[in-house]
Amino acid sequence: MKYKESKNFFPYPENPQRGDYVERVVDPRQAYYKVKPVNAEDEIPESASEFQK
Amino acid sequence: MAQAAKIQESIEDLEKKQEWWWIAEKKRSKRLDYLRKAVWKKGAIGGNYAPGVKVDLEIPVLFTQMYNWWKFDPPMLRRAKANAHILDNMTIFITDHAQLVGYVGTTPNTLLWRIDGASMVNEELYNEPGVMPEPEQASLKKVADLNAAWAGQTAVDKVARILDPEDAVKFLSGAIGWGAPTSAYGYSGKDYEFLFAQRNGFLDIIEKIDEAIEKAEDRTMGAPGPDILPLYERLQNWDAMKMILEASIRYANRYARLARIIAENYETDPTRKEELIRLAETCEHVPAHAPRSLQESLQYDHFVQVLARIEALEGAWPARPDYYHWPMYHKDVNVEKNITREEALDLVGEFMIRAYEVGGFGPRWAREGLQGITGTWVWTLGGVNKDGTDACNDLTVAFLQAARMVRVANPTFAFRWHPKVADDVMREVFECIRHGLGYPSIRNDPVLIQNAMHWHGHPLEEARTWVHQACMSPCPTTKHGVQPMRMASATANCAKMVEYALHNGYDFVVQMQMGPKTGDAAKFKDFEEFFAAWVKQMEWLTNTLVRTVNLGRYKDPEFFGRPFLSATYERAVESGLDAVSPVGERGNCWITGFTWVENADSLAAVKKLVFDDKKYTMAELLDALRTNWEGREDMRLDFVKAPKWGNDDDYVDDIMLRCLREVARHSREIQCPCGNTWPLLPENVSGNIHYSSIVGALPNGRRLGDALYDGGISPGPGLDKKGPTAVLKSCGKIDHVGDGRAFLLNQRLSPTQLAGEKGYQLWKAYIKTWADLGLDHVQFNMVSDETLRAAQRDPEKYQEVIVRVAGYSAHFVDISRKTQDNIIQRTIQGI
Amino acid sequence: MKCTECSFEAPVAKFRYLYNARIDASIALRQCPQCQAWLAVDELSGSVKQKVGPGEAPWGKSAGIEGLAEDAR
Numbered sequence: 011m012k013y014k015e016s017k018n019f020f021p022y023p024e025n026p027q028r029g030d031y032v033e034r035v036v037d038p039r040q041a042y043y044k045v046k047p048v049n050a051e052d053e054i055p056e057s058a059s060e061f062q063k
Numbered sequence: 064m065a066q067a068a069k070i071q072e073s074i075e076d077l078e079k080k081q082e083w084w085w086i087a088e089k090k091r092s093k094r095l096d097y098l099r100k101a102v103w104k105k106g107a108i109g110g111n112y113a114p115g116v117k118v119d120l121e122i123p124v125l126f127t128q129m130y131n132w133w134k135f136d137p138p139m140l141r142r143a144k145a146n147a148h149i150l151d152n153m154t155i156f157i158t159d160h161a162q163l164v165g166y167v168g169t170t171p172n173t174l175l176w177r178i179d180g181a182s183m184v185n186e187e188l189y190n191e192p193g194v195m196p197e198p199e200q201a202s203l204k205k206v207a208d209l210n211a212a213w214a215g216q217t218a219v220d221k222v223a224r225i226l227d228p229e230d231a232v233k234f235l236s237g238a239i240g241w242g243a244p245t246s247a248y249g250y251s252g253k254d255y256e257f258l259f260a261q262r263n264g265f266l267d268i269i270e271k272i273d274e275a276i277e278k279a280e281d282r283t284m285g286a287p288g289p290d291i292l293p294l295y296e297r298l299q300n301w302d303a304m305k306m307i308l309e310a311s312i313r314y315a316n317r318y319a320r321l322a323r324i325i326a327e328n329y330e331t332d333p334t335r336k337e338e339l340i341r342l343a344e345t346c347e348h349v350p351a352h353a354p355r356s357l358q359e360s361l362q363y364d365h366f367v368q369v370l371a372r373i374e375a376l377e378g379a380w381p382a383r384p385d386y387y388h389w390p391m392y393h394k395d396v397n398v399e400k401n402i403t404r405e406e407a408l409d410l411v412g413e414f415m416i417r418a419y420e421v422g423g424f425g426p427r428w429a430r431e432g433l434q435g436i437t438g439t440w441v442w443t444l445g446g447v448n449k450d451g452t453d454a455c456n457d458l459t460v461a462f463l464q465a466a467r468m469v470r471v472a473n474p475t476f477a478f479r480w481h482p483k484v485a486d487d488v489m490r491e492v493f494e495c496i497r498h499g500l501g502y503p504s505i506r507n508d509p510v511l512i513q514n515a516m517h518w519h520g521h522p523l524e525e526a527r528t529w530v531h532q533a534c535m536s537p538c539p540t541t542k543h544g545v546q547p548m549r550m551a552s553a554t555a556n557c558a559k560m561v562e563y564a565l566h567n568g569y570d571f572v573v574q575m576q577m578g579p580k581t582g583d584a585a586k587f588k589d590f591e592e593f594f595a596a597w598v599k600q601m602e603w604l605t606n607t608l609v610r611t612v613n614l615g616r617y618k619d620p621e622f623f624g625r626p627f628l629s630a631t632y633e634r635a636v637e638s639g640l641d642a643v644s645p646v647g648e649r650g651n652c653w654i655t656g657f658t659w660v661e662n663a664d665s666l667a668a669v670k671k672l673v674f675d676d677k678k679y680t681m682a683e684l685l686d687a688l689r690t691n692w693e694g695r696e697d698m699r700l701d702f703v704k705a706p707k708w709g710n711d712d713d714y715v716d717d718i719m720l721r722c723l724r725e726v727a728r729h730s731r732e733i734q735c736p737c738g739n740t741w742p743l744l745p746e747n748v749s750g751n752i753h754y755s756s757i758v759g760a761l762p763n764g765r766r767l768g769d770a771l772y773d774g775g776i777s778p779g780p781g782l783d784k785k786g787p788t789a790v791l792k793s794c795g796k797i798d799h800v801g802d803g804r805a806f807l808l809n810q811r812l813s814p815t816q817l818a819g820e821k822g823y824q825l826w827k828a829y830i831k832t833w834a835d836l837g838l839d840h841v842q843f844n845m846v847s848d849e850t851l852r853a854a855q856r857d858p859e860k861y862q863e864v865i866v867r868v869a870g871y872s873a874h875f876v877d878i879s880r881k882t883q884d885n886i887i888q889r890t891i892q893g894i
Numbered sequence: 895m896k897c898t899e900c901s902f903e904a905p906v907a908k909f910r911y912l913y914n915a916r917i918d919a920s921i922a923l924r925q926c927p928q929c930q931a932w933l934a935v936d937e938l939s940g941s942v943k944q945k946v947g948p949g950e951a952p953w954g955k956s957a958g959i960e961g962l963a964e965d966a967r
Contacts (some may be wrong), residue, residue, distance in 0.1 A: 020324055024567045032324060035156075038115060040101030040171060043329065044156035208951065693907050696937040698918050703918045769914045780917045855948045880948065881913060888916055
């Protein structure tokens with residue numbers, strides 16, 4: 011699946027070809043949301059946590 | 064099971080048992096409880112990182128990519144572009160329930176890796192077990208590739224190439240000193256006057272930079288001459304500063320955007336949604352603009368610290384939070400009543416937790432010397448205003464109260480005591496100590512202000528702004544006073560001074576000629592000859608370390624470069640020079656003296672037993688030392704029983720003063736790159752443990768392997784036999800203004816004796832004696848042997864027990880068995 | 895000296911010196927080269943006093959006021 015197809019991808023208004031991909035992580039000590047800039051057309055790696063809103 | 068049982072016990076019962084750590088858990092808010100337990104401890108436990116803690120590889124990859132791309136740029140610009148690339152592209156996160164954001168890594172369990180600091184650290188990282196992110200093999204390959212790209216290119220590599228080879232070898236032996244002569248592992252003061260007192264946000268600073276650029280460009284396009292030639296480089300430096308400030312604003316806005324995304328798309332709790340919107344508004348305002356609220360003030364400060372650390376690892380955290388955040392606290396809590404005091408406490412507690420979670424990868428010697436922590440985050444509270452009036456306020460109290468709730472080992476506090484501190488503030492200080500935090504340490508403000516003026520010529524008003532540059536040494540927060548680079552490598556293993564005087568400069572542990580040949584000690588005719596040899600070794604050792612550090616500092620703008628730090632320094636923004644350039648700084652250097660008291664105790668023992676009483680010959684002593692006292696226990700005990708520091712005994716105290724005054728004399732003969740002095744500051748962190756296998760047997764009675772004394776001018780554990788007043792009297796003979804920079808004193812007090820109101824009055828009387836004698840520092844452990852032994856048996860049940868190690872506090876369960884035993888050995892003084 | 899755990903016997907110097915319990919007492923920690931046990935050794939008599947585990951100590955001194963301080967409450 012490409013990032014742009016994910017509900018957790020939020021394109022930049024000034025450049026919709028890039029955007030933030032949000033992941034939810036629950037580690038042994040805490041829960042958090044993390045984000046990094048990605049290209050809309052790139053494939054989401056298997057290791058990413060595609061989570062439901 | 065233990066936790067379940069504790070939940071049932073009342074606060075009253077727990078107070079009776081003095082189990083303060085369980086009380087803290089009951090008293091703190093749900094938010095603080097969650098955030099406290101959420102922290103991934105980055106301090107090494109007995110030297111090893113905790114399971115699950117991993118080194119961050121995203122940042123070094125991003126940095127290297129861009130740094131290599133711009134290889135023709137000058138250092139500041141190149142680094143600004145590389146760091147901007149990090150800030151624009153690194154993963155960021157927001158922890159549940161957090162109101163403050165910003166971290167030096169891409170996930171909460173990561174350690175920052177500053178890849179451009181030192182190749183030897185990079186190699187250590189490759190071999191460090193357990194810190195590679197999964198999948199491990201892929202990470203190892205990445206690290207190997209990065210190390211190959213940086214081999215020979217790091218800041219320390221570059222310094223080592225131009226350092227005198229003999230200095231380099233002796234420094235790298237690890238026998239005489241500590242640290243790395245580069246900004247990459249140093250620590251910088253922050254120009255809080257520029258950022259907070261003058262209320263400059265990053266956009267305000269960019270405006271000043273633009274004005275400076277415009278003026279400079281007018282000149283470079285004008286009449287040619289030698290005076291305009293330096294401006295070309297400065298124009299590039301200003302560009303670098305502006306670039307990194309703009310990137311920093313974008314970085315903060317990334318958090319704002321994430322907070323809004325979470326609020327609008329994921330969060331269902333209405334209260335948390337509101338908090339996230341407020342968090343977004345905070346990050347949209349700071350650091351671009353000066354803060355308008357307490358949350359913005361704390362967030363601004365935290366962003367500055369995180370951004371400075373992403374640029375360079377930073378081993379300390381100079382700060383004066385109750386002073387610089389007071390205006391916004393007062394506005395929010397007292398004047399406009401925007402938040403309650405409890406809400407303010409939550410923010411203050413979280414501010415401490417955000418600092419506590421910060422950590423970078425350190426080499427093993429650093430982890431052994433700073434067990435349980437990743438750097439000495441000593442925050443300065445109290446003191447006086449620039450006009451000399453009392454600066455303590457309700458935020459001072461809030462920090463002290465928050466400290467008892469969150470019970471972090473780092474940040475640790477140091478309280479600037481002065482005669483006009485109100486009783487209610489002193490009580491709060493005492494409560495922290497009584498709760499076994501090991502902090503605040505108590506600093507004598509009038510003495511240290513004088514000291515700062517005496518050694519470095521800081522004017523009175525500037526001296527009054529002082530913060531702890533690291534564990535102990537004061538430094539102003541002003542335009543010409545703030546210190547951009549304090550490298551820990553001006554840290555001397557002082558016990559080697561007497562060791563080399565005994566062995567003609569030869570080091571039997573590292574097996575090489577280290578110090579100058581000062582003569583065969585067996586042929587010394589009297590104590591004065593021996594002392595003269597000591598003086599020569601002292602001069603040689605301090606010269607070697609200071610030469611290295613001076614060179615590292617002088618070359619740092621070329622070998623490293625600090626665009627972000629420079630952008631936050633008024634003098635750098637004005638001049639266009641790297642903040643680390645000595646130009647414009649008054650100078651605030653000092654030599655940290657680890658393992659100091661062993662000198663006086665050893666010299667005194669030799670004087671007594673060899674030269675005065677003639678019970679042993681020097682040849683017999685040297686033989687015993689070279690065989691580690693093996694089979695000579697009765698002889699060793701004779702040397703232990705010789706006069707010892709800390710007993711108000713002039714025989715040894717006079718020798719201590721002679722030693723200090725020789726160093727003080729020499730401190731004025733050696734100069735820092737700013738042309739200022741290098742006074743001595745005896746203290747240890749946990750260097751007394753790290754050096755226990757590096758310092759040989761000594762005439763004070765120690766063997767190779769024994770922990771050295773625990774800190775500064777503290778008497779050897781168990782060797783202070785005449786009670787706490789005698790300790791204070793010995794320490795009071797030192798001139799705490801003229802004899803050195805500052806002098807660390809550990810004292811251990813009984814939690815039983817200091818219970819209740821009577822305990823407070825006893826402690827207050829002790830502090831009065833301490834102040835009357837003119838001492839500059841004292842810090843306390845107040846935890847029983849019973850608790851500490853129990854913690855050794857069942858560390859899981861005692862995770863939040865804190866002890867004062869030396870210039871810092873640590874969780875007892877995080878330090879090695881040897882360090883634990885050393886702390887237990889410290890005499891509990893009945894006062 | 896004889897190890898109390900595995901009965902290994904050798905001169906004291908063969909037991910690896912670790913560190914002292916207190917500088918002013920003749921009890922030190924040494925390690926048996928055979929079974930690696932940590933032992934508290936009396937350096938004057940050259941004999942093992944006991945095995946030492948975490949939280950155990952034949953030493954640990956205060957100024958003598960623990961338990962004797964007046965209850966201030």
